[in-house]
Amino acid sequence: MPSRLPMNNEACPVARSVDLIGDRWSLLIVRDAFDGVRRFGDFQRSLGVARNILSDRLRKLVDAGILETQDASDGTAYQEYVLTGEGESLFPVVVALRQWGEQHLFERGERHSVLVDKRTGKPIPFMAPTARDGTTLLPAATEVRKVI
Numbered sequence: 001m002p003s004r005l006p007m008n009n010e011a012c013p014v015a016r017s018v019d020l021i022g023d024r025w026s027l028l029i030v031r032d033a034f035d036g037v038r039r040f041g042d043f044q045r046s047l048g049v050a051r052n053i054l055s056d057r058l059r060k061l062v063d064a065g066i067l068e069t070q071d072a073s074d075g076t077a078y079q080e081y082v083l084t085g086e087g088e089s090l091f092p093v094v095v096a097l098r099q100w101g102e103q104h105l106f107e108r109g110e111r112h113s114v115l116v117d118k119r120t121g122k123p124i125p126f127m128a129p130t131a132r133d134g135t136t137l138l139p140a141a142t143e144v145r146k147v148i
Helices: 013-021 024-034 040-047 051-063 091-104
Strands: 067-071 079-083
Touching (some): 013 024, 024 051, 024 091
């Protein structure tokens, strides 16, 4: 079965983003990188993913400039994967998915992890798109304008 064609010529930023990071493993690799995972073996243990799939996704994330490799921080011969500035800018995406999951995928009182502000120890506030005046924007208050 042929792989699907990349959407690099697609005018929709959502389609291009999903094409690059929209599969389960890529997003979970990025999530783990935010949690401090840096080595291949640690990603594999955390995710339980096959080595060939992990290797492929890491290569794609490096090629896309989301992760970069560097020498291991402990001086060993290992390579580590670290988020680039572009990769770190995915933080709101990961937080939005986390918060949606917290709202819709857990029963009331069911235990789950919580993202907290290190300074206060308190859960971070719910993220929502806002207008320039600070009011929350609902979907009906926005529109996508197609490029010509």
